[in-house]
Amino acid sequence: MRIIDHHIVGSTANPHTAARLADVFDPNAGSVQAQVRLGTAADLERAVAAAQAAQPGWAANNPQRRARVMFAFKALVEAHVDELAHLLSSEHGKVLADARGDIQRGLDVIEFACGIPHVLKGEYTQGAGPGIDVYSMRQPLGIGAGITPFNFPAMIPMWMFGVAIACGNAFILKPSERDPSVPVRLAELMREAGAPEGILQVVHGDKEMVDAILDHPAIGAVSFVGSSDIAHYVYRRGVAAGKRVQAMGGAKNHGIVMPDADLDQVVNELSGAAFGSAGERCMALPVVVPVGAATAEALREKLVPAIAKLRIGISTDRDADYGPVVNAAHKARVEAWIQKGVDEGAELVVDGRGFTLQGHEAGFFIGPSLFDHVTPAMESYREEIFGPVLQMVRAADFEEALSLPSQHQYGNGVAIFTRNGHAAREFAARVNVGMVGINVPIPVPVAYHSFGGWKRSAFGDTNQHGMEGVKFWTKVKTITQRWPDGAPDGSNAFVIPTMG
Incomplete structure (x- = not known):
């Protein structure tokens, strides 16, 4: 029986000694075709340690270099689209044309992420006050995580990790245990594209792994897509742990x-x-x-x-x-x-x-x-x-x-x-x-706009992909600078500064 393991840096687990395995079915035949290892908090800890080691160096790359990795990843996914589509269909059951559409809609966001040097540009005001300039920059959060559903095992992970990684974050993905193979393959292709080890890792699991992600202090943001009840749970627990959370729920369109x-x-x-x-x-x-x-x-x-x-x-x-x-x-x-x-x-x-x-x-x-x-x-x-x-x-x-x-x-x-x-x-x-x-029956926005519902369809105030995604996976730093002429005048040091 094929065992689907985590994609974690330095993983040494023996797939034949796992205590907890979940069945992965072939929906066409109604039979078990593989098993996936359900991870623990210890598995997540190893992934976080690898992410922490890799992320500072990745963020230190200029945005162009990160964009080149995204370009290479896009080309690799396109080269392997038939392999990915067959793998996706074999575990999910959707027809091949629909599987290719799943992959392509994810690639649309990867294409958007290839333009990250432009969208990360901050704001600048010259002469905001006497000799004072003000500017802003967007910086990565550090480590982000995604918890994704079974129905789009390629598209939704790429919606999340494409923007997050391009912005300079490391990313830990917990896909659905029902069809986990495509997310693992995408992580392999990201590594082949030139992303350092630890920048994109995949952990498998059930509620135990979800809770470990929501509680881990080193993970700064979590993106979730699934049912509304679980989305609300993820939002409440993640926010209580001090994280930024976007949790997309159910629908009745x-x-x-x-x-x-x-x-x-x-x-x-x-x-x-x-x-x-x-x-x-x-x-x-x-x-x-x-x-x-x-x-x-x-x-x-x-x-x-x-x-x-x-x-x-x-x-x-x-x-x-x-x-x-x-x-x-x-x-x-x-x-x-x-x-x-x-x-x-x-x-x-x-x-x-x-x-x-x-x-x-x-x-x-x-x-x-x-x-x-x-x-x-x-x-x-x-x-x-x-x-x-x-x-x-x-x-x-x-x-x-x-x-x-x-x-x-x-x-x-x-x-x-x-x-x-x-x-x-x-x-x-x-x-x-x-x-x-x-006159459009499925109004999923293009990648450079954003995706998100209202009411019990979404918890959190930031949508998926587009500029909303960039905002979610980064934090803004604003700098006010002055280069004084001559000796400093301390006469007004105790008065709140104004720009008048």
């Missing part, structure tokens, strides 16, 4: 369909946004809100045959629209939510339970499901399902449609489909959600 929308476009967009990657995306679109009864009936009439045409297959099937979910426990959880919706009185128009793929009957496959007549009072609407399930909530008018995502506990993303510029502008300005798409 809505797609508002106005009566003037192009329904063929909407159905095409919904098919990918709701069911792509088996719905295992925090920016999936699992709720559609048609405005008006006529819109709802016309949309439903087009959705049902479109869903019937979706092809579910193994992750290497080039014709498959989506593959299996990550493991048996997650499959059972999604199917339980489907039953919950039935029990609550929603109409199950298309039932994806019981789907099997010939030749892969033990795989973790779920067919697409569609609910109609879902109401805001239903728990299945209030909570995140994170599977290939689309729920239709009918709205009588624009105001009701606007209120649904605005009043929901999550506020990650939302989309509106319309030809009406005024309606789109009004919606974007008023909706109580952090990321908005206008």
